[in-house]
Amino acid sequence: MNQHATIPGQGHNSAERLARLHETTSRLNLFEFWGIDPNDEHQATNRLRADRIPAIPYIWKYKDMYPVLLEAAEVIPMEMSERRSIIMVNPALRPIVATVSTLFAAYRINTPHEMMPPHRHSPNAIRFGLTGDTNFTGVHGENITFGPGDLVLTPHDTWHNHGNGPDEASVNLSVLDMPLVNILNATYFEFDYREMENGKLVEKKIQSANVPDDYSQRYYGTGGLTPRFINHHRGAGTSSPMFVYRWEDTDKLLRRVRDHEGSPYEGILVEYTNPTTGGPVYKTMTFFTQLLRPGEKLLPVRQNASQICTVFKGSGSSIIGGKTFQWEPFDTFCIPGGDWYEHANTSTEDAIILVSSDEPTLRALGFSLKHGKNRDGETVVLESSTQREA
Ligand SMILES: [Fe+2]
Numbered sequence: 456m457n458q459h460a461t462i463p464g465q466g467h468n469s470a471e472r473l474a475r476l477h478e479t480t481s482r483l484n485l486f487e488f489w490g491i492d493p494n495d496e497h498q499a500t501n502r503l504r505a506d507r508i509p510a511i512p513y514i515w516k517y518k519d520m521y522p523v524l525l526e527a528a529e530v531i532p533m534e535m536s537e538r539r540s541i542i543m544v545n546p547a548l549r550p551i552v553a554t555v556s557t558l559f560a561a562y563r564i565n566t567p568h569e570m571m572p573p574h575r576h577s578p579n580a581i582r583f584g585l586t587g588d589t590n591f592t593g594v595h596g597e598n599i600t601f602g603p604g605d606l607v608l609t610p611h612d613t614w615h616n617h618g619n620g621p622d623e624a625s626v627n628l629s630v631l632d633m634p635l636v637n638i639l640n641a642t643y644f645e646f647d648y649r650e651m652e653n654g655k656l657v658e659k660k661i662q663s664a665n666v667p668d669d670y671s672q673r674y675y676g677t678g679g680l681t682p683r684f685i686n687h688h689r690g691a692g693t694s695s696p697m698f699v700y701r702w703e704d705t706d707k708l709l710r711r712v713r714d715h716e717g718s719p720y721e722g723i724l725v726e727y728t729n730p731t732t733g734g735p736v737y738k739t740m741t742f743f744t745q746l747l748r749p750g751e752k753l754l755p756v757r758q759n760a761s762q763i764c765t766v767f768k769g770s771g772s773s774i775i776g777g778k779t780f781q782w783e784p785f786d787t788f789c790i791p792g793g794d795w796y797e798h799a800n801t802s803t804e805d806a807i808i809l810v811s812s813d814e815p816t817l818r819a820l821g822f823s824l825k826h827g828k829n830r831d832g833e834t835v836v837l838e839s840s841t842q843r844e845a
Pocket of ligand 1: 576609
């Protein structure tokens with residue numbers, strides 16, 4: 456090797472040598488982390504950043520999806536496929552199946568008496584009832600029948616089975632952290648559910664109940680009071696031990712606090728928490744009910760957590776990344792991390808949104824950063840892992 460080579464940019468034949476160098480880096484699967492434009496001192500970094508494909512703000516209208524759900528319920532019977540969900544894919548992230556870079560959301564319809572066999576997986580998931588009163592999920596031996604506004608956890612590595620009771624076709628929302636778990640190379644699914652019977656492990660199509668149906672509500676349903684005589688390690692022990700959060704309780708709280716002025720940036724925002732820690736229900740994702748009162752318009756916010764918003768009640772509009780989205784019940788829209796957004800309830804009724812966020816991941820890794828624009832239009836730091844200035 457010639458230790459005294461001419462520096463390419465300074466010698467003759469530099470274009471030819473650069474081209475040869477480029478050929479070699481391509482052949483060796485190397486990325487050229489340098490710039491070649493003397494007028495652009497950050498060209499190298501900009502080229503590297505351009506490699507990142509961000510999600511875009513987007514809305515999936517329920518009126519478009521509902522006919523698809525109905526049609527799927529008819530043409531895809533359970534005997535053909537145990538799964539029958541439609542996942543909302545961010546157009547910018549295709550072919551990756553993700554709504555925002557770390558999470559995906561899906562709608563599922565279950566006709567009466569449908570029941571899929573138990574399974575478990577490493578991604579964490581929630582289900583949120585939209586229509587029908589007999590959505591069903593058995594989680595770690597707790598049989599949970601749920602309806603509109605109820606939030607059910609199916610945590611990491613915990614056996615569960617989904618279905619529907621005798622009611623009419625029921626629709627619910629699922630949110631999973633699977634895109635994140637995929638990137639971490641930690642995704643697995645298991646289907647060989649077995650239970651001990653007469654001293655032998657026997658394969659089962661239905662999960663037997665091992666706690667009362669109202670276990671979560673009975674032991675964890677009164678905020679501020681936690682029983683000391685039960686084991687809070689349920690399933691894999693990585694989540695809240697309360698597996699269902701009833702709409703009745705959420706609604707009661709919202710009614711009690713709705714006269715508070717709330718946050719000018721986030722309105723009346725209530726987080727679903729782990730009753731034993733006060734923290735989020737999962738290490739990766741957290742969930743909020745957001746109430747926007749009639750005519751309420753929030754100030755702009757930008758955070759690096761990514762969010763998926765599902766409208767439960769009411770209607771309004773949101774400006775996300777400079778684009779306006781009109782929303783109504785059961786629409787789902789996404790707010791990719793890094794985009795400015797602001798919500799407004801443009802109607803004369805309360806609007807309620809279920810917000811799913813990867814905020815706990817950002818916080819755990821020390822990346823959380825949230826800015827707002829105050830009433831004077833100044834950018835202010837609302838949250839920072841590193842006490843950063845605006
Ligand atoms: Fe599942």
